[in-house]
Amino acid sequence: MPETPVPSTATSDPLRILITGSAGFVGSHLVERFLNEGHTVIGVDNYISGQVSNTDLFSDHPRFTFIEADVSHGIPYTGEKLDWVMHFASPASPPHYQQFPVETLMVGAQGTQNGLELAHAHGAGFFLASTSEVYGDPHVHPQPETYWGNVNPIGVRSCYDEAKRYAEAITMAYHRSRGVNTRIIRIFNTYGPRMRPDDGRVITNFVHQALRGEPLTVYGDGSQTRSFQYIDDLVEGISRLMMVDYHGPVNLGNPDEFTLLELAELISELCSRKLAIENRALPLDDPRQRKPDISTAKNILGWLPLVDVRSGMNKTAINEKNRIY
Amino acid sequence: MPETPVPSTATSDPLRILITGSAGFVGSHLVERFLNEGHTVIGVDNYISGQVSNTDLFSDHPRFTFIEADVSHGIPYTGEKLDWVMHFASPASPPHYQQFPVETLMVGAQGTQNGLELAHAHGAGFFLASTSEVYGDPHVHPQPETYWGNVNPIGVRSCYDEAKRYAEAITMAYHRSRGVNTRIIRIFNTYGPRMRPDDGRVITNFVHQALRGEPLTVYGDGSQTRSFQYIDDLVEGISRLMMVDYHGPVNLGNPDEFTLLELAELISELCSRKLAIENRALPLDDPRQRKPDISTAKNILGWLPLVDVRSGMNKTAINEKNRIY
Numbered sequence: 001m002p003e004t005p006v007p008s009t010a011t012s013d014p015l016r017i018l019i020t021g022s023a024g025f026v027g028s029h030l031v032e033r034f035l036n037e038g039h040t041v042i043g044v045d046n047y048i049s050g051q052v053s054n055t056d057l058f059s060d061h062p063r064f065t066f067i068e069a070d071v072s073h074g075i076p077y078t079g080e081k082l083d084w085v086m087h088f089a090s091p092a093s094p095p096h097y098q099q100f101p102v103e104t105l106m107v108g109a110q111g112t113q114n115g116l117e118l119a120h121a122h123g124a125g126f127f128l129a130s131t132s133e134v135y136g137d138p139h140v141h142p143q144p145e146t147y148w149g150n151v152n153p154i155g156v157r158s159c160y161d162e163a164k165r166y167a168e169a170i171t172m173a174y175h176r177s178r179g180v181n182t183r184i185i186r187i188f189n190t191y192g193p194r195m196r197p198d199d200g201r202v203i204t205n206f207v208h209q210a211l212r213g214e215p216l217t218v219y220g221d222g223s224q225t226r227s228f229q230y231i232d233d234l235v236e237g238i239s240r241l242m243m244v245d246y247h248g249p250v251n252l253g254n255p256d257e258f259t260l261l262e263l264a265e266l267i268s269e270l271c272s273r274k275l276a277i278e279n280r281a282l283p284l285d286d287p288r289q290r291k292p293d294i295s296t297a298k299n300i301l302g303w304l305p306l307v308d309v310r311s312g313m314n315k316t317a318i319n320e321k322n323r324i325y
Numbered sequence: 326m327p328e329t330p331v332p333s334t335a336t337s338d339p340l341r342i343l344i345t346g347s348a349g350f351v352g353s354h355l356v357e358r359f360l361n362e363g364h365t366v367i368g369v370d371n372y373i374s375g376q377v378s379n380t381d382l383f384s385d386h387p388r389f390t391f392i393e394a395d396v397s398h399g400i401p402y403t404g405e406k407l408d409w410v411m412h413f414a415s416p417a418s419p420p421h422y423q424q425f426p427v428e429t430l431m432v433g434a435q436g437t438q439n440g441l442e443l444a445h446a447h448g449a450g451f452f453l454a455s456t457s458e459v460y461g462d463p464h465v466h467p468q469p470e471t472y473w474g475n476v477n478p479i480g481v482r483s484c485y486d487e488a489k490r491y492a493e494a495i496t497m498a499y500h501r502s503r504g505v506n507t508r509i510i511r512i513f514n515t516y517g518p519r520m521r522p523d524d525g526r527v528i529t530n531f532v533h534q535a536l537r538g539e540p541l542t543v544y545g546d547g548s549q550t551r552s553f554q555y556i557d558d559l560v561e562g563i564s565r566l567m568m569v570d571y572h573g574p575v576n577l578g579n580p581d582e583f584t585l586l587e588l589a590e591l592i593s594e595l596c597s598r599k600l601a602i603e604n605r606a607l608p609l610d611d612p613r614q615r616k617p618d619i620s621t622a623k624n625i626l627g628w629l630p631l632v633d634v635r636s637g638m639n640k641t642a643i644n645e646k647n648r649i650y
Binding site: 101102105106108109110113134136148149150151152153154156158159161162163165166168169170172173174176177178184248249 | 426427430431433434435438459461473474475476477478479481483484486487488490491493494495497498499501502503509573574
């Protein structure tokens with residue numbers, strides 16, 4: 001890690017930042033961070049998978065405005081000059097995007113392009129939330145940004161995977177041919193407070209099952225490994241990337257791997273009681289195993305994930321208990 | 326090959342068919358075939374890479390109508406019920422799509438979706454022209470439809486490759502979630518009369534250089550192989566696929582391979598004189614070698630390419646001589 005202070009939005013002059021998907025999990029944490037740092041934030045969401053409660057958190061804040069809109073049909077912002085357009089709108093968990101395949105495709109194509117056009121018109125930066133799903137079912141482990149991926153273009157997950165690959169392609173096209181100042185991150189599995197309780201991914205499932213006193217659902221025998229990044233680490237990486245002049249994609253994720261059974265034990269420990277485990281058959285489209293190569297983020301941002309899974313799950317459980325139960 | 330006659334549009338009742346990209350190379354040959362078979366054709370093109378001369382060929386035909394429009398912004402058709410919407414609009418040669426990266430991305434996303442919506446509204450079939458470029462720089466030779474490809478999502482060719490992968494994904498999404506009767510073909514290198522003389526791909530280059538009496542340009546040492554399908558074979562495969570109930574992607578291409586030097590000799594033979602060859606350095610983004618596995622088309626359509634490269638180049642040269650020189 002570099003010894004000189006790393007530039008981030010924490011030390012920049014006040015910015016005016018528009019965030020699509022502001023009522024989503026990652027979007028809402030960005031809103032919180034930028035408001036805390038003194039920036040002005042315009043949130044946009046259509047609540048297709050975002051949560052009204054994530055908007056309500058900031059609705060009284062003097063530097064927060066909210067626009068309810070479907071960004072695939074345009075971003076109706078008419079205010080002062082923006083410094084950043086950050087495109088975080090999209091269903092992101094498999095049950096959600098498979099419920100809304102066409103909307104997911106549209107927010108990747110028209111939604112991204114509307115964001116790029118808005119950024120271009122304002123001379124603002126454009127920040128794309130892409131995903132480790134662009135690597136598909138990878139043949140290379142861990143995945144560096146130079147790996148081109150292994151995605152089925154016609155599969156049931158392609159509405160998300162191909163939408164995000166397209167979003168990267170059009171972001172690069174606007175960067176190359178129209179000079180837009182762009183950033184692309186590929187977000188690996190991330191968890192934390194304010195995810196939808198029905199998100200469907202394992203840490204959220206475990207935390208909410210534990211809080212409700214239900215058995216933990218483990219698909220398969222639980223020996224498969226996953227890696228998880230706590231939301232605060234992701235937000236720190238985003239904030240640093242905004243301040244450097246780098247236009248290629250950057251992986252942001254935590255490479256530490258755990259088996260599902262290890263996670264189940266960990267949450268039992270945090271609850272100070274042994275939680276029952278209910279084994280179920282693996283779904284046909286079981287999420288593929290991915291593990292980020294984070295050398296790029298280390299090198300250009302001096303960034304490393306700092307929150308271990310024990311402390312991240314604990315923070316998540318405490319927050320969610322207060323928020324929902 | 327099956328011994329029973331294979332259904333094709335040649336034997337179907339008269340259809341009303343809208344073709345986007347009707348002034349393009351493949352589009353114009355589809356218009357010609359369908360008019361000859363007694364169908365009604367509505368052509369749509371914005372001439373970004375199509376040629377006005379390809380519309381003029383049919384402008385006096387009583388069953389042909391032309392709409393000049395950019396299908397990425399909507400398809401302004403208000404006529405009688407359509408049987409088919411065939412989406413063939415897109416810049417397709419590397420120099421063209423790299424000149425219009427954003428337009429190429431848009432016609433793959435918004436253009437495809439506008440076609441799907443029109444087909445849905447009319448209860449019509451939707452036919453997508455996809456491409457062997459979805460296989461990218463393949464690690465599997467020859468490429469079957471089940472191969473997921475190896476495409477760089479952020480490269481200079483991604484504006485075309487990712488647009489077509491997205492087009493396939495949204496076509497499958499409308500098929501699965503909205504019941505649209507869809508077809509997808511992946512077109513491998515195809516040549517014939519009515520390509521743009523500046524198309525930039527090797528057979529077109531050679532034919533026009535020969536007709537102009539110029540030396541043939543060979544990039545690299547000419548030992549690299551390519552395979553080429555004559556346009557009539559492609560059109561026959563399209564016509565047959567319209568008549569079968571099959572929704573997965575179908576490769577249409579000619580697996581016979583030739584080195585560039587063999588092609589250069591062939592065109593010298595056809596001209597009955599030895600043409601000079603001018604070697605140039607390979608461009609950085611030299612088209613990747615691909616060769617179709619055509620088992621699917623053989624099995625479900627009883628289709629095989631029938632025109633060999635000697636006779637196809639001869640037909641092309643004669644036609645282009647009359648058309649242009």
